[in-house]
Amino acid sequence: MAKPESELTWRDLEIGSIVTEPGNASQYRTGDWRSQRPSHDFAKCIKCGLCYIFCPEGCLSQTAEGYFEADLFYCKGCGICAQECPTGAIAMQQEEE
Amino acid sequence: MAQRLGMEVSVALGEAVKLADADVIAAYPITPQTHIVEHLAELVADGELDAEYIPVESEHSAMSACLGAAASGARTFTASAGQGLELMHEVLYVASSMRLPIVMAVVNRALSAPLSVWGDHSDAMAVRDTGWIQLFTENGQDVVDQVLCAFRIAEDRRVLLPVMIHLDGFHLSHVIEPITLPEQTQVEQFLGTNQYPLPLHPNKPVAMGDFGPPFIYTETKWAQEVNLRKSKEVVLECWQEFGRTFKRHYQPVEGYHSEDARVLLLTMGSFSETAMTAIERMRQNGQEVGLIRLRLWRPFPFSEVRRAVKNAELLIVLDRAISFGGPGGPVCSEIRSALYNQEKRPKIVSFVGGLGGRDITVDGFEQIITRGIEIGQKGSEQEFEIFGVRE
Structure with a gap:
């Protein structure tokens, strides 16, 4: 979208609010829904990739060293990665305002 | 010259949809709408109308199929009544909010319980606020004329809204009246072709019916309200043009x-x-x-x-x-x-x-x-x- 959200008027909308820019959902920050964030202890990480597979947001990616990290722009803090991690390498920490 | 013939109003309505050369009809039969969709199914099966007839499993599916058809730019028609209209209720809002020019005949029928297949306006009133353009008709000629007008109004670039034509169940739908069906060439000239501006097409991908978070939902609803109110000018213009072409005149x-x-x-x-x-x-x-x-x-x-x-x-x-x-x-x-x-x-x-x-x-x-x-x-x-x- 060309304008910031707060400046969009009803006149800026396409017919029927059609979205003409493919893939612009990637601009939607779902990270601010989060009340907890995953914190990684890479010393315990065995690089199995279960967190990557289970993440419902698809926001985890593998680093050059082979570890997995969440993109906090999208991470909703659901905690599934921490729940599934077989070595307890991921802990959920309270977000602070 | 167009002939004036005695025919059942439901059949005449089907003939009007054929004259309008609809591309897609998705409907589920329900009394007292049945004769309309039966006639259309026959026209398609006999090759008299080159359209896709989708026999769906419910009215909810009927209207959903119409959404897809209209979104692809097809001239789309359906018909329902009473309980059937209620079953497609939630999808009616989607059709108008997405600005899809679907035309639907509603053969007005009382709502259950007790079960009644006979006519009144309780089904119409239940869909009052769905954002559709809605017209009420008085006789068979009126019904045929409004079907033609409905396609023109719905598909007008300034409108792009679904249109409901209400006709009373049995009292109007099942009576035989003298009706003039206009000539095909006149109808073609009056309607033109459907040119939906942003149709679903692989060459230009779009997303329709997306979600609207609180920051934008109010704006979408106001846009819809402004659009529906302004459609009155086009309705009036259409009836004037209809009067000039077919010599029958209608007013709000x-x-x-x-x-x-x-x-x-x-x-x-x-x-x-x-x-x-x-x-x-x-x-x-x-x-x-x-x-x-x-x-x-x-x-x-x-x-x-x-x-x-x-x-x-x-x-x-x-x-x-x-x-x-x-x-x-x-x-x-x-x-x-x-x-x-x-x-x-x-x-x-x-x-x-x-x-x-x-x-x-x-x-x-x-x-x-x-x-x-x-x-x-x-x-x-x-x-x-x-x-x-x-x-």
């Missing part, structure tokens, strides 16, 4: 002996024709009565209604639906709202009648008007009266 609000009438009756749909006979008879007996027929229901024709009733002393509104526990008939409520802030306005009396297929005869209309005049003079303790109920 139509009168009958209404100009000088002190007492006005307001009706919608096919009962208006019986009411006209009653008015005629009362006129012959020297009573200054007249009739107002509301044709355009959405967008509501505020200025036309105000103009039509401004010289009357009393306005009697007949509804064929009840707003349970409310102020009376839903149409009467709207008329009251439209007139409340006017300096000069008639007294208003609300009647509900003709429910679940019960007839109102010419005598019946006379009784309603006579009782309405009495209430106008003496007042009533009730918000509305129900006509013909056995006490």
Whole structure:
């Protein structure tokens, strides 16, 4: 979208609010829904990739060293990665305002 | 020349859809709409209409299939009634919010329970706020003409909204009337082709019916409201053009002996024709009565209604639906709202009648008007009266 959200008027909308820019959902920050964030202890990480597979947001990616990290722009803090991690390498920490 | 032939109104409606050369018809049969979709299915099966007929498993699916068809730019038609219209209820909002030019005939039927396949306007009133353009029709010719107009209005670049054509179940849908079907070439010229501006197409991907978070939802609804209100200009323009081409003329609000009438009756749909006979008879007996027929229901024709009733002393509104526990008939409520802030306005009396297929005869209309005049003079303790109920 060309304008910031707060400046969009009803006149800026396409017919029927059609979205003409493919893939612009990637601009939607779902990270601010989060009340907890995953914190990684890479010393315990065995690089199995279960967190990557289970993440419902698809926001985890593998680093050059082979570890997995969440993109906090999208991470909703659901905690599934921490729940599934077989070595307890991921802990959920309270977000602070 | 176009011939004037006796035919069942439902069949004539199907023929009008054929004349409009619809591309997709997705419908589920339900009484009293059945003959329309049966006829269309036959036309498609016999190769007389080159369209995709989608026999769906429910009305919810019917309207959903119509969304997809209209979104791809196809000229799309469906029809329903009563419970079927209720089953597709949530999808009706989607059609209008997504600005998809679907045309639907609603063969008005009472809602259960008790089960009734017969006509009244309770199904129509339940979908009042769905954002569709809505027209009420009085006779078979009217129905055919409005089907053609509906496609033109819906697909107009300035409108792009779905249109509902209401016709009374059985009282109108199943009667045989003399009807003129226009020539194919005239219809083609009148309608042109459907040119949906942003159709689903792999060359230009778009997302339709996306989600609208709080930061934008209000704007989407206001855009929709502005658009529906403005569609009235196009409706008027379409009826003018229709009149020029086919020599039959339609107005949002139509009168009958209404100009000088002190007492006005307001009706919608096919009962208006019986009411006209009653008015005629009362006129012959020297009573200054007249009739107002509301044709355009959405967008509501505020200025036309105000103009039509401004010289009357009393306005009697007949509804064929009840707003349970409310102020009376839903149409009467709207008329009251439209007139409340006017300096000069008639007294208003609300009647509900003709429910679940019960007839109102010419005598019946006379009784309603006579009782309405009495209430106008003496007042009533009730918000509305129900006509013909056995006490």
